[in-house]
Amino acid sequence: MHLSRRTVLTSMVAAAAAPRWSFAADERRILVVYYSYTGHTGAVAEKLRALLGADLFEIQMRDPYPLDMQRAAEQSKYELETGELPPLFDGLPNLSKYDLILVGGPVWWNTITPPVMSFLEHTDFGGRKVAPFATYVLEPAHYERNFAAQARSASLLSSLMISEFEVTERLADKAIASWALKNLPKDGPQAL
Ligand SMILES: Cc1cc2nc3c(=O)[nH]c(=O)nc-3n(C[C@H](O)[C@H](O)[C@H](O)COP(=O)(O)O)c2cc1C
Structure with missing residues (x-):
């Protein structure tokens, strides 16, 4: 069978571009759960979703923080x-169909922001693989240690910590991809 040069090149490009984790839709076993106040963590979550072919779940508060950041800061400090x-908001994700959960x-x-703490408080990961990710301005500080203490029955993978600067300057993509390559199972659902 003769394949045209164009057909060969097109399939090569498609193969190179295909994320190694993108499973058929009905086989998806990765969930990305996130909370974001000003959008930076949301942008990272969306990149992870696209890269991994994952499902996405946004943690939403019943009464969202005020848009006034000073008031949100005071309220969250009080909560902590x-x-x-x-x-x-009612309705947490059903984790039973997932093998890997990114939070x-x-x-x-x-530390961890209160809505994510609320999510962890109501969640038992049942031994599933869990990878935390976070965005920050200065430093992740106690985030990873506290996450490990609060993620019940999680089999923890290394975390992804991305500065807000990397997100706004569009420098995060490379860091996200290399973290995923290094830390996540690569061969599809059977390897999870
Ligand atoms: C109330 C509040 C407290 C924060 N505390 C810290 C902190 O302790 N350390 C830090 O590096 N960044 C801190 N930040 C900055 C956020 O972590 C950073 O802006 C993050 O990228 C925001 O993510 P988001 O856009 O998904 O909400 C704080 C921001 C807010 C609003």
């Missing part, structure tokens, strides 16, 4: 100090 975590949020007050 008192342990009175904010209630979430992301911004670093707030050197």
Whole structure:
């Protein structure tokens, strides 16, 4: 069978561009869960979704933080100090169909942001592989250690920590891809 040069080149480009993790839609076993206040973690979550062929779930608060950042800061500080975590919008994801769950949020007050803490409080990962990711301005500080302490029954993979600067300057794509290549199972659902 003779294949035209164009056909060969087209299939080569398609193969090179195909994410190594993109499974058929009905076989998806990766979930990206995230909370984002100003959009940076949301942008990372969306990139992970596209790269991995994953499903996406946004953690939403029943009463979202005020848009006034000062007030949001005060409220979240109070929640962290008192342990009175904010209630979430009804309906958490059904984790039973996933083998790998990525959980992301911004670093707030050197730790996990309260809505992500609420999510963790209501979640038992049942031994599934879990990879935390976060965005920050200065440093991730205690985020990873606290996440490990709060992610119940998680088999933890290395985390992805991305600065807000990398996201806004469009420098995050390479860091996300190399983190995924290094840390996530690569051969599809059977390797998860
Ligand atoms: C209330 C509040 C507290 C924050 N605390 C920290 C912090 O302790 N360390 C840090 O590096 N960045 C901190 N930041 C910056 C955020 O982590 C950073 O802007 C992040 O990329 C925001 O993600 P988002 O756009 O998904 O909400 C804080 C931001 C807010 C609003």
